[in-house]
Amino acid sequence: MRSAVLQPVIAVALAAALTGCLHSERIEEFGGPTMGSTYSIKYVRSEGVAPQAELKAATEAILAEIDLQMSTYRDDSLIEQFNRAPAGTCQAMPKGVLDLVRAGDRLHQESQGYFDLTLEPLLDLWGFGPKGQGEAVPDAERLAEVRQRVGQQHLKIDGEQLCKDADVQVDFNSIAAGYAVDLIVERLGELGVTSYLVEATGELKAAGFKPDGSHWRIGLEAPRDDQRVAQRILQLDGYGISTSGDYRNYFEENGQRYSHTLDPLSGKPVNHKLAAVTVADPSTLRADGLSTLLMVLGPDAGMAFAERNGIAAFFVTREGEGFVTQGTTAFEQLFAAGDEQ
Numbered sequence: 001m002r003s004a005v006l007q008p009v010i011a012v013a014l015a016a017a018l019t020g021c022l023h024s025e026r027i028e029e030f031g032g033p034t035m036g037s038t039y040s041i042k043y044v045r046s047e048g049v050a051p052q053a054e055l056k057a058a059t060e061a062i063l064a065e066i067d068l069q070m071s072t073y074r075d076d077s078l079i080e081q082f083n084r085a086p087a088g089t090c091q092a093m094p095k096g097v098l099d100l101v102r103a104g105d106r107l108h109q110e111s112q113g114y115f116d117l118t119l120e121p122l123l124d125l126w127g128f129g130p131k132g133q134g135e136a137v138p139d140a141e142r143l144a145e146v147r148q149r150v151g152q153q154h155l156k157i158d159g160e161q162l163c164k165d166a167d168v169q170v171d172f173n174s175i176a177a178g179y180a181v182d183l184i185v186e187r188l189g190e191l192g193v194t195s196y197l198v199e200a201t202g203e204l205k206a207a208g209f210k211p212d213g214s215h216w217r218i219g220l221e222a223p224r225d226d227q228r229v230a231q232r233i234l235q236l237d238g239y240g241i242s243t244s245g246d247y248r249n250y251f252e253e254n255g256q257r258y259s260h261t262l263d264p265l266s267g268k269p270v271n272h273k274l275a276a277v278t279v280a281d282p283s284t285l286r287a288d289g290l291s292t293l294l295m296v297l298g299p300d301a302g303m304a305f306a307e308r309n310g311i312a313a314f315f316v317t318r319e320g321e322g323f324v325t326q327g328t329t330a331f332e333q334l335f336a337a338g339d340e341q
Helices: 002-024 052-070 078-084 095-110 120-126 140-147 176-190 284-308 329-335
Strands: 026-034 037-045 090-092 155-158 161-164 196-200 203-207 216-221 230-236 239-245 250-253 256-259 274-281 312-319 322-327
Touching: 026 052, 037 052, 037 176, 052 078, 052 095, 052 176, 078 090, 095 155, 095 161, 095 176, 095 284, 120 140, 176 196, 176 203, 176 239, 176 284, 196 216, 203 216, 203 230, 203 284, 216 239, 230 239, 239 284, 274 284, 274 329, 284 312, 312 329, 322 329
Parallel strands: none
Antiparallel strands: 026 037, 037 196, 090 161, 155 161, 196 203, 203 239, 216 230, 239 274, 250 256, 274 312, 312 322
16 A cells, blocks of 8 residues: 555656756767777766766777777787787886786686687787788698797786796787776766766677666677677666677688687687677676687587676577577576566
């Protein structure tokens, strides 16, 4: 009886609040190029939020700094200077670079080596890296030679320096975009933004409510080459989302498909039926790294790893001419109430 009395009062209060919001709040957006792709920011303009020009300048300053520190596509970046240095080198690095190495170390240890930040020579060898000479299957001798220059265990942090005891090269592409999203979200919060959808090269994070009172929603794209189709729609509040897949970056030779996702332990592209995997985590950086790791592990080992570690992940596996989808327990619990099929 009491709830029946309170219910219309609450509904009226919410309606009044929303009516006020519609006049004072609105969604604004901006974006641009970054990391060989694009970024986009949507946010709710409300009292206390800095002007858009300031938000954009702050965002692009973060992206420019990450590019200068971590890009493997520019010779003057700090990480490329480190990559060119010989074995036995130590180089002073900013906090961001060291934070990413530590994040990579954690994933490397958790997965017994299936996640590795030193794959750049292998990516180049197969034609997927910044110095690749064209996509082709290398001979066994060349593959064995390049594998000697791979291994995250050869990296060490010594104070504010990054050191290497072998001729390894670091590639942050598996976690840098997620890291960028987290930094942007933090900075926008300092500038008054509380409701946002931040995306960089496909990695994204959202929190808060839109002016109509609804959550931000995103669609998980079906792994198809011919068209973009939303396979599942999720509403987000405080989670980062990362999807890894092999359906856009691959080559075929003698009827065999070779994915850009490499197995660090074999030095070869993965060979399984997992087409794509999406991970949700409060840290977009960690979601970014985990989606890569699960893509390497494949549908069975990846699902087992995700369940064992309580990871919210959604797997899309090839089955004949179509696809089969499966979410982990944590994923289904996280999105059961608010998502749409």
